[in-house]
Amino acid sequence: MDRSDVAADLSSVLLSEEQLQTRLDELAAQIDEDYRGQDLLLVGVLKGAVMVMADLARRLHHSVEMDWMAVSSYGSGTKSSGVVRILKDLDSDLTGRNVLIVEDIIDSGLTLSWLKSNLRSRGPKSVEIATMLRKPEAAKVDVDVRYVGFDIATEFVVGYGLDYAEKYRNLPFVATLAPHVYGG
Ligand code: XMP
Ligand code: MG
Numbered sequence: 001m002d003r004s005d006v007a008a009d010l011s012s013v014l015l016s017e018e019q020l021q022t023r024l025d026e027l028a029a030q031i032d033e034d035y036r037g038q039d040l041l042l043v044g045v046l047k048g049a050v051m052v053m054a055d056l057a058r059r060l061h062h063s064v065e066m067d068w069m070a071v072s073s074y075g076s077g078t079k080s081s082g083v084v085r086i087l088k089d090l091d092s093d094l095t096g097r098n099v100l101i102v103e104d105i106i107d108s109g110l111t112l113s114w115l116k117s118n119l120r121s122r123g124p125k126s127v128e129i130a131t132m133l134r135k136p137e138a139a140k141v142d143v144d145v146r147y148v149g150f151d152i153a154t155e156f157v158v159g160y161g162l163d164y165a166e167k168y169r170n171l172p173f174v175a176t177l178a179p180h181v182y183g184g
Contacts, residue, residue: 006168006171008178009167009168009177009178009180009181010158010175010176010177010178011175011176011177011178011179012175012176013173013174013175014152014157014173014174014175014176015133015150015152015160015173015174016173017172017173019150020055020132020149020160020172020173020174021055023132023149023150024052024055024056024059024149025059027056027130027147027149028056028059028060030147031056031060031062031100031130031147032060032061032062034146035062035098035100036062038098039097039098039125040062040064040065040098040100041064041065041066041067041092041094041097041098041099041100042056042057042064042065042066042067042100042102043066043067043068043069043090043099043100043101043102043119044066044067044068044069044102045068045069045070045071045101045102045103045104045111045115046068046069046070046087046088047070047161047163047169048103048104048105048161048162048163048169049102049103049104049161050161050169051104051160051161051169052102052103052104052130052131052132052149052160052161053066053102056102056130065092067090067091067092068088068090069086069088069089069090069115070086070087070088071084071085071086071087071111071114071115072084072085072087073085073110073111073114084110084111084114084115086118093122094119094122094123094124095122095123095124096123096124096125097124097125098124098125098126098128099119099124099126099127099128100127100128100129100130101115101116101119101127101128101129101130102130102131103129103130103131103132104131104132104133104160104161104162105131105132105133105134105135105157105162106129106131106133106134106135106139106143106145107135107138108138108139108140108141109138109139109140109141109142109143110140110141112129112131112143112145113141113142113143116129116143128146128147129143129144129145129146129147130145130146130147130148131145131147131148131149132149132150132160132161133148133149133150133151133152133157133162133174134148134149134150134151134152135151135152135153135154136151137153137154138154152174155176156176156177156182157174157175157176157177158171158174158175158176158177159171159172159173159174159175160172160173160174162174164177164181164182
């Protein structure tokens with residue numbers, strides 16, 4: 001698939017590469033300040049959080065550790081099932097650690113709410129959440145999120161780690177899909 005095929009699939013760019021990177025500078029500065037002098041373990045949620053994890057982590061002046069989890073709450077479609085399965089668990093012991101979950105997007109909040117309480121049960125010192133995107137109007141449960149890149153409208157977006165049927169994750173920006181792609 002070349003870049004021109006991708007462009008035909010997209011409806012509009014919601015957040016440019018520059019907007020994303022500028023916001024990450026701000027979030028990283030805030031995280032550095034909040035965790036100054038403290039241990040910090042970043043937990044990335046595969047696969048969507050790969051981009052935000054890489055870009056956020058390299059902006060921190062902090063010496064952090066990075067670990068990964070894979071959970072599934074979605075099939076290849078666009079609706080939350082509310083059912084969360086651990087596909088890959090952490091390698092790290094969380095006892096006494098400051099854990100910061102790094103996510104691509106919070107939609108209904110069901111995934112993060114489940115994940116936060118799951119990690120809390122492992123004896124960490126703290127568990128907070130950083131997400132690049134959040135859809136406030138789609139919230140079904142209240143999740144306390146400490147760091148939010150951007151609040152966006154309730155529409156399906158791709159790029160910057162986010163996929164539609166595993167495609168578009170590598171786009172450096174966030175875009176909405178053209179209706180013909182998802183059968184609209
Ligand atoms: P919930 O509803 O549990 O969902 O907060 C979080 C997960 O759902 C996926 N998700 C999306 N993926 N474009 C995507 O590519 C979207 O607009 C979108 N909304 C939710 C994503 O995997 C996220 O971790
Ligand atoms: Mg995800």
